[in-house]
Structures are given as C-alpha cells and as structure tokens.
Amino acid sequence: MNILVVGGGGREHAIIMKLAESPRVDKLYCTPGNGGISKYAECFDVAATDIEGVVALAEKLKPDMVAVAPDDPLVLGMVDALQAKGFKTFGPKANAAIIEGSKVFSKELMKKYDIPTAAYEVFTDSESAIEYLKKQNSYPAVIKADGLALGKGVILAQNEEEAVQAVHEMIDELKFGKSSARIVIEEYLTGPEVSVLSFTDGETVVPMISSMDHKRALDGDEGLNTGGMGTVAPNPYYTDSVAKECMEKIFKPTIAAMNAEGRTFEGCLYFGLMITPKGPKVIEYNCRFGDPETQVVLPMLDTDLADIFEAIYDHKLSDLKIKWKSGSCACVVMASGGYPLSYPKGLEIKGLDGKGQVEGAFVYHAGTKLSGDGKFLTNGGRVLGVTCTALTLAEALRRSYEAVDKITWDNVHFRRDIGKRALEAHADPLDLYYKDDMEDYIESNGVYLRQ
Ligand code: AMP
Ligand code: GLY
Numbered sequence: 001m002n003i004l005v006v007g008g009g010g011r012e013h014a015i016i017m018k019l020a021e022s023p024r025v026d027k028l029y030c031t032p033g034n035g036g037i038s039k040y041a042e043c044f045d046v047a048a049t050d051i052e053g054v055v056a057l058a059e060k061l062k063p064d065m066v067a068v069a070p071d072d073p074l075v076l077g078m079v080d081a082l083q084a085k086g087f088k089t090f091g092p093k094a095n096a097a098i099i100e101g102s103k104v105f106s107k108e109l110m111k112k113y114d115i116p117t118a119a120y121e122v123f124t125d126s127e128s129a130i131e132y133l134k135k136q137n138s139y140p141a142v143i144k145a146d147g148l149a150l151g152k153g154v155i156l157a158q159n160e161e162e163a164v165q166a167v168h169e170m171i172d173e174l175k176f177g178k179s180s181a182r183i184v185i186e187e188y189l190t191g192p193e194v195s196v197l198s199f200t201d202g203e204t205v206v207p208m209i210s211s212m213d214h215k216r217a218l219d220g221d222e223g224l225n226t227g228g229m230g231t232v233a234p235n236p237y238y239t240d241s242v243a244k245e246c247m248e249k250i251f252k253p254t255i256a257a258m259n260a261e262g263r264t265f266e267g268c269l270y271f272g273l274m275i276t277p278k279g280p281k282v283i284e285y286n287c288r289f290g291d292p293e294t295q296v297v298l299p300m301l302d303t304d305l306a307d308i309f310e311a312i313y314d315h316k317l318s319d320l321k322i323k324w325k326s327g328s329c330a331c332v333v334m335a336s337g338g339y340p341l342s343y344p345k346g347l348e349i350k351g352l353d354g355k356g357q358v359e360g361a362f363v364y365h366a367g368t369k370l371s372g373d374g375k376f377l378t379n380g381g382r383v384l385g386v387t388c389t390a391l392t393l394a395e396a397l398r399r400s401y402e403a404v405d406k407i408t409w410d411n412v413h414f415r416r417d418i419g420k421r422a423l424e425a426h427a428d429p430l431d432l433y434y435k436d437d438m439e440d441y442i443e444s445n446g447v448y449l450r451q
C-alpha cells in the first residue's frame with residue numbers, strides 16, 4: 001500500500017511512524033509534512049487546507065489511501081472531495097466533521113440524545129449574552145466560540161468584566177471571524193480531564209488507550225491555553241468503571257446519534273471528557289486524532305494501523321481485534337519561547353543528532369524544517385514532542401525529560417511538570433520517587449527556560 005497523509009505536525013509524524021511499521025506499507029507521502037517527517041515520507045508543498053491542491057496531488061501520486069489528519073480540511077470537506085474522485089480515505093466527511101466544526105451542533109446533539117455534558121445556552125447577540133451572564137452571576141463562566149478557532153476559542157472568564165469582554169470580542173469584534181458570530185455559554189464543570197480517541201466506522205466504536213493533555217503553557221496549569229504542552233497515556237483517572245460508563249452513556253450513544261442524524265462518523269472520533277462528581281461528561285468532541293495525544297497513544301498500539309484504516313473504510317472494524325501494549329507513554333512538547341503568542345522561526349535546534357539516545361525515546365517533529373545544509377530549524381510554536389514508552393509512567397517521564405535535556409535552541413520553552421497530576425493518581429514506589437524530584441523543579445522554576 002502507498003498512503004498519503006495530509007497534515008504536518010507532531011500528530012502526523014506519529015501517524016507516519018506507525019504506518020511505517022506496517023509490513024503492508026510500501027511508500028508514505030505527506031503534505032505538507034515537516035523536517036522530521038521528511039526522513040520517513042516524501043513531503044510535498046501543498047497546504048493541508050488546500051482541497052483542490054490535495055486532490056490534484058492524490059491524482060498524481062495515486063495512493064491506495066489518503067488519511068486526512070487536521071480539523072480544518074475535514075470540516076471543509078476534503079474527504080468528500082477525495083472520495084468523489086474515487087480515493088479510499090481515512091477521516092470523516094464534512095457532514096460528520098461538524099461535530100467538531102460547530103459547538104452549537106455538538107451541544108444540540110448531546111441535548112437531543114441525552115449525552116451527558118455541561119448545561120448551556122446559545123447566543124448570537126452580545127446584549128442577550130451579557131444579560132444572561134449577569135443573571136447567572138456565576139464564575140468562572142465558560143464562553144465558547146461556535147466554530148474552529150485554533151484551539152483558542154474557549155474563555156474561562158473569572159469575573160463579569162472578563163466575561164463581558166470575551167462576549168464583545170467574539171460576537172461584536174468577530175475575534176475568530178465567522179467562528180465566533182455565535183457563542184455557547186455553558187456551566188463550569190470540575191474534575192480531572194481525560195482524552196479518549198476512538199476508531200469508528202459508524203457501526204463499531206473502539207476506544208484507544210486513554211490519555212491526559214496539559215493545555216496550559218506554564219507549570220502548575222498556569223498561563224495561556226495552548227494546543228497542548230504534553231501528554232501521558234494511559235490516564236489513571238480513566239478507571240475500568242469510568243470506561244464502562246463512558247461506553248454506555250457517551251461513546252455508543254454518540255455514534256448512534258450521528259447515524260440517526262444521517263451523519264455517520266467514520267475515522268477517529270476524539271472524546272474530551274471531564275470526570276465530574278456527577279460522572280463523566282463531554283467537554284468537547286474532535287473529529288480527528290488529538291495533538292499531542294496521538295504521540296502517546298499510537299506508540300502503544302499493537303495492531304497494524306493500515307489494517308485499521310482499511311477496516312474503517314470497508315465498515316469492517318468489528319472483524320479486527322485491536323490490541324495495546326502494556327506500560328505507559330509520555331510526551332513533552334518543546335515549544336518556541338513566546339508560544340502561544342508570538343515567537344521567532346528559523347532557529348537552529350541543537351542535539352537532534354541522536355547521540356546518546358535515550359532508550360525507548362523518540363522525537364516527533366511538530367514544527368521543524370530542514371535547512372539546505374541538513375540542519376533542523378524551528379518552524380512553528382510547538383516544535384518537538386519528545387516521547388518515551390516504558391513499563392511505568394514514572395520511567396517514561398524520567399526518560400522523556402532525559403531526552404529533552406539533550407536538545408536545545410534559543411529561548412526554548414517546555415513544562416517541567418508533564419505527568420505530575422497523573423503520577424499523583426498512581427502509587428508505585430518509582431512514581432513517588434519521581435514526584436519528589438519534580439517538586440524541586442516546580443518550586444525553582446515557574447517556567448523552565450533555557451538559553
Ligand atoms: P476545549 O477547547 O473545548 O477543549 O476547551 C479548552 C479547555 O477549557 C478544556 O480542556 C477545559 O479545561 C476547559 N473547559 C471547557 N469547557 C469547560 C467547562 N464547561 N467547564 C470547565 N472547564 C471547561
Ligand atoms: N490536544 C487537544 C486537541 O488535539 O484538540
């Protein structure tokens with residue numbers, strides 16, 4: 001099989017590496033890819049959002065399958081366009097990708113089909129939204145742009161002033177363009193968060209190993225929201241009983257609801273969950289693999305990913321037994337200083353030559369490019385996802401950070417406390433040892449910056 005993967009971040013690097021393990025895969029293509037991906041797949045200069053360009057590229061390359069990984073092209077209908085030209089695809093069609101593309105759609109779906117989520121109201125004018133916020137007078141208030149907003153469309157307003165400002169910015173100033181012309185204001189929920197990615201062909205849903213993202217930029221969950229600064233898998237808060245409850249109350253009902261709406265979902269459906277005192281609730285759906293969740297989930301997969309993609313396309317997922325490795329995986333994102341706001345690009349990354357490589361570690365590239373003389377340069381906000389699998393989470397984290405410490409560039413930024421909360425939920429002696437170690441770092445470094 002030859003497979004074209006659309007996208008160019010750490011998630012796509014992880015998908016490419018897993019597909020490369022398949023004895024059935026001959027050639028891998030990626031567009032636009034990145035510096036790291038280009039070592040394993042032939043990369044092209046077509047943007048992931050360029051539907052016509054990707055279709056034209058597919059017609060040239062004639063791959064046996066095209067996997068579309070990012071949200072925007074899925075919501076824009078890239079899978080529909082590829083299927084119309086006869087290509088086998090992985091990823092939902094636009095009418096199903098709306099589950100991520102519109103928060104209003106997903107909230108209404110959950111309400112209609114009784115899927116547990118935060119209570120909410122929808123607004124299209126700022127006056128009624130502000131009146132509602134004043135009447136509720138409950139903070140933090142959760143204010144969400146309806147459409148895609150690069151992961152920045154959710155504001156947790158701590159007081160009325162912040163809430164009113166967020167509403168004006170979204171509805172009146174269209175901060176996220178059309179995406180924020182409509183907003184959702186919802187109930188504030190508490191509890192640990194769990195990401196569960198699942199494979200589904202619309203009939204069968206197979207949850208992958210659970211994971212935990214770390215969305216804030218700084219240690220201690222401080223600072224701005226980002227695309228994700230690190231992940232661990234499995235997520236210790238996702239116990240067997242929580243998993244069972246999620247399957248019955250959330251996963252199966254969501255697949256059935258999408259079918260009932262004539263919007264069968266095929267691909268990877270991502271459930272962003274909060275384990276509240278009243279049980280698990282959906283915080284968000286994504287129509288794709290998470291980033292950086294994929295970087296810790298796919299290394300644990302013990303089944304051929306190309307087989308899974310094909311089974312989903314053929315609606316034969318129930319025939320496959322999907323297996324997972326035991327142990328844990330951790331990913332620490334190394335970002336450009338300044339991310340998620342502004343940051344420079346083109347800085348030379350040192351220490352990527354693999355010398356003194358840490359056992360079990362692998363560096364996924366998120367935003368890098370290769371210079372003419374073969375050096376890796378930074379080329380984005382999130383630059384690398386330094387990942388390690390090991391028998392325990394503590395060991396996976398220890399080795400990930402050991403690998404992180406071999407890599408540097410000007411003003412590199414990463415969190416020192418990835419996995420801390422997950423370790424607190426664990427209790428094995430290694431974990432406790434590591435926790436002490438981390439606390440020293442956290443006391444001395446609110447944010448860990450290296451020159
Ligand atoms: P989202 O982009 O929808 O994943 O939201 C970003 C983050 O905002 C989530 O990971 C949560 O930490 C937080 N969040 C979203 N909705 C709520 C809610 N209803 N209550 C509390 N926190 C929330
Ligand atoms: N890491 C969260 C996401 O992919 O949306």
